Amino acid sequence: MGASLRQKLRQTTGGNSPSATPRQRCQLKPIGLLESRGGSVSFAWKSTLRALYGADQFTQVDWAVRHALDGQPLAQWLHGFYASHAKPFPLKVETLHRLCGSEATLMSDYAKTLRKALDAVAGAGAAHGEGFSYAVRGDLVHVEKKGSDAQRLHLVKKAAKPRKLRS
Structure with a gap:
């Protein structure tokens, strides 16, 4: 995974750090970024948000x-x-x-x-x-x-x- 993408992904998950403001923590952000071999990326989500990303759900964003x-x-x-x-x-x-x-x-x-x-x-x-x-x-x-x-x-x-x- 490229350094630029890694940095953006870390910024995406950064709002849930203990030093984040309450407004930052409540945003729909993953709580962690996990990297695996082969360049694939996995996210750890709050359990309350997992239903939004189930196999029967999708997002339609260009x-x-x-x-x-x-x-x-x-x-x-x-x-x-x-x-x-x-x-x-x-x-x-x-x-x-x-x-x-x-x-x-x-x-x-x-x-x-x-x-x-x-x-x-x-x-x-x-x-x-x-x-x-x-x-x-x-x-x-x-x-x-x-x-x-x-x-x-x-x-x-x-x-x-x-x-x-x-x-």
Whole structure:
């Protein structure tokens, strides 16, 4: 395994060290990095997270886009967040601020950073054939994206189901 990859992986697991802040420790990070012969890598996960990574589970993140966003944590978070949404609803800037764990104290500063991060996601997505666009209207962020094949199938099935009337 290359030194650069080893360093990034160690940084990924580093947030769970005893000296990490509570915010760093609660992030979804592996608790340890194990190396084996042949260059393969294994992670030790908190037992409460193992269910998310079972044989019947998967993540649908375009890793080329993710790597294009290296060094841009908010852009990477937004990419992962929106990758999990088949058809994103508009969200308030304040809601995204809260969800991503930003420590920005002025919402106007966060909004500027958010726009730059969304621009980065849109640019990286376009460069790798992943449709992603956004618009900020008032305090709402509207995202349009091309869903994965599985997400599009889910939306078609959902639209075909008769809606239950609420009583």
